[in-house]
């Protein structure tokens with residue numbers, strides 16, 4: 305076995321080096337504290353592997369993203385989202401018969417419990433749809449108390465989570481605009497069902513335009529998984545204490561909501577609109593993003609892992625042009641986004657820090673073209689990421705190395721002192 309040497313206070317320690325199927329080396333420090341008395345200090349876990357996983361492979365330097373070994377470029381735009389979801393969760397592509405049964409179960413299990421539909425009547429009118437989504441997903445388990453029991457059917461929970469996340473999203477939108485709920489149909493694909501549930505009017509048959517159905521399939525696949533990102537790591541953290549899958553995923557939804565993570569797609573649109581309202585002076589905002597004293601960041605730019613380009617952003621940039629052209633849409637915000645990207649990629653500040661457009665930079669333009677309201681962009685991210693969260697929850701539940709996640713710390717507080725009795729009035 306390969307080892308690394310650690311020398312501390314003239315003592316020498318050997319640390320095993322492990323590697324996965326892509327030969328990425330890692331120090332196995334599981335016995336570090338026991339053998340050396342040391343822990344590691346790694347804010348944001350930028351250098352720390354929390355687990356072994358066979359779901360998604362990312363190479364940030366080469367801009368590689370693969371789901372179960374398949375390059376993202378071969379899946380996005382070429383397969384239905386529900387087929388890619390099956391691949392991610394079960395590790396292989398479904399046969400046609402398996403696909404049709406899987407799609408049918410996703411639809412049949414996408415009906416929210418009738419009592420839970422009433423919850424929509426009692427959220428604040430100001431409630432953000434991500435707020436509603438995390439609360440509703442966590443509440444699903446209250447209607448299935450046998451979850452985790454010996455006869456529990458995990459496949460049905462998977463069907464419910466993937467099926468109902470789109471129903472909750474669509475119903476929260478319909479409620480917000482005062483429209484009646486539209487229910488899914490087994491003769492529609494996952495994406496066609498969602499678009500129909502969002503935009504159909506009961507007064508007439510609503511045919512989902514193919515260009516929109518295919519664009520949504522591609523968007524959802526691009527967001528499906530991204531190894532140990534913040535929200536997936538949150539799902540794993542909560543799952544490690546043996547919380548049920550609904551509670552774990554609900555926590556992931558809340559982590560995704562943050563503007564540094566999934567909330568960035570909504571923040572990008574807000575940023576582009578702000579620049580548009582400010583005379584489209586995009587160069588001014590590139591300069592603002594460089595100033596230390598200015599909290600403004602170029603939303604949709606930068607990534608912890610990708611240091612050359614985010615392959616998803618490349619796919620999205622082309623898709624935005626194709627879809628908007630086919631739909632006959634001219635969006636001035638797209639021109640601003642392209643100008644921002646062009647100026648930033650030539651600027652030393654961004655080049656030195658390896659800041660490139662990430663998945664959130666162009667996705668909002670496409671969601672907007674599909675008629676999705678800006679405050680729902682991160683909800684769409686959650687719909688796409690659901691199969692990834694489920695796949696990681698399942699992988700973790702079977703992991704022989706599974707332990708409750710409990711990081712250590714470097715203590716910087718008060719050292720020992722004694723309480724001097726104070727008589728408070």
Ligand code: SDX
Pocket residue numbers: 348529530532533534563564565566568593594600601602603604605606607608609657659662663664
């Ligand atoms: C997602 O992890 C994943 O895989 C996430 C995701 C997924 O699929 O799950 O890919 C989805 O969350 C994409 C990221 C969406 N977030 C944004 O677009 C928000 C804007 N980007 C940043 O806040 C930032 O780039 C992060 C959060 C994405 C990454 O942060 P890091 O890795 O902690 O990097 P950092 O903040 O330490 O930045 C390094 C330097 C700093 O400058 P210096 O202190 O070295 O001078 O780059 C600067 C930062 O100030 N910087 C930016 C910037 N991003 C980083 N400066 C201006 N604009 C930016 N967007």
